[in-house]
Amino acid sequence: MPQHPMSASVTEMPLNRTQFDLQPLFEQVQNIRDLGGKITSDGRRIQTGRLLRSANPGLATAADITRLQRFNIDVVIDFRTEGEKKLLETPFAEVFNWVADPIMVGNLSQRSDLLALKNGTAQDSRAFMIALYRDFPLQYQAQYRRFLQLAEKNRNILYHCTAGKDRTGFASLLLLSALGIDHADIIADYLESNRTNTAGNAQLLEQVNKLGLSAEVMVPLLSVEAAYLDAAQQVINDDHGGMQHYLEIVLGIDAALIRENYLESV
Structure with missing residues (x-):
């Protein structure tokens, strides 16, 4: 199995609760963090600098791109649709192996009608998000299977x-x-998006306010809540016999191989 030395930039990262927070190191890449450093239920640790998650990196500055290159990223997986992309993203695509695998429910496309938003309530927004998450494990198995197959191949991934x-x-x-991370720690990582997206969400709320949309209706759409991710988990439990069965039987993923690829002794 090939070895992946820890990136030099990882040594600069402050440890933030359950993950390394990379956002202070970047100028235009938002909501970016390293899954490395998390401790599994059997006491091992995810290697740092191997698995990164973020908001759209396509508008990265030259300095951001240089910093990302230090991670020796093998592939960048982009779940966005074509309509979400911008022409200014071309330089990023020229530097990295940027692979599009769109998930069509993203970007609130089903709630884009301004009239529906203006007449909606916070409860409506939360119900929309719950329905969105319940679709992920049912409608988009092919995309998520391809994503996890890259982990089976021991790739350094930004998604x-x-x-x-x-x-x-x-x-x-x-x-x-x-990888064997406890669900409570997965939820903690998930909820970090509320903190790392604070500035961007404030700007969006200011913009939508000019369109007559209330913050009360928009906040559940722009933020994350544990109930959203739990809705997806519940579908996996109810329809597919739990996460292990879903990963290994429904998606055909070798979870043990993924753990071998990315875990190390503490």
């Missing part, structure tokens, strides 16, 4: 969507579960 919280959050649930 993302637009805000790095929903499609990316579910991908992290699957990957961290395969």
Whole structure:
């Protein structure tokens, strides 16, 4: 099995609770963090600098790209649709092996109608998000299977969507579960998006306020709640006999191989 030395930039990272927070190191890459450092249920640790999650890295500055190159990323997985992308992202695509594998429910596409949002409630928004998450394990198995197959191949991976919280959050649930991280720690990592997206969400709320949309309705769409990810987990439990069965039988993933690839002794 090939060895992947810890990136030099990892040594600069402050340890933030259950994960390394990379965001202070970047100028334009939001909600970025390293899954490394987490301790598994059997007492091993995820290697640092190997598995990164983020919001859209496509608008990275030259300095951001240089820093990301230090991680020796093998592949960048992009869960966004074509409509979410911008022309300014071309330089990033020229530097990294950037692979599009879109998940169509992202970017709140089903709630884009302004009239529906203006007439909606916070409860409506939360119900939409719960339904969104319940779709992830049912409708997008092919995309998430391909993502986890890269982990089986021992790749250094950066994976993302637009805000790095929903499609990316579910991908992290699957990957961290395969690696043997306790569910409570997975939820803790998931909820970090509320902190790391604070500035961006404030800007978005300011913009939508000008369109007559209330913060009360928008906040459940822009933030994450444990109930969202738990809704996806419940579908996996109820429809597929639990996470292990879902990973190994439904998706056909060798979780033991993924653990061999990315875990180390403490």
